[in-house]
Amino acid sequence: MSAMRTILSSGALVAVLGLGYGMWAIISPGEERRRELIKNLPESNPVRMEETRRRNVLVMQALKEAAETSDNIARGFGGPPK
Template structure:
């Protein structure tokens, strides 16, 4: 009885794995579609890639500055934002 249960369990497991692989094969894009997707990725555009590099450099600079100081940078940014808001209100009045 135990060997029959093991055989049935193993067969069911293999069947489920086969079904999963079959569904994956049907859903996965073909080689032509993969090339088209890669061609249209934002990183394939040189201008967009340069913008991403600059943004990443700014983020890394901010992280480096934050790591080198004991000051809470968010407090400073909030104060700057508050000052700019005050200037805008003065200009509006």
């Protein structure tokens, strides 16, 4: 009886793994769709990429300024309460 249970549980495990792989294969995009997605990524547009670079520079500048000050900028604008 123990051998039968082992065989059935192994078969069920293989079936579940096969079902998961089958669903993944159905859902994953094909090669043509993948190429289209890569073509439409923001990184492929030079103007959009430059905007992203400028935004990253501004964010890093704000972080650097926040690190250099002792004010708690999370509380709002201005300095410490008077």
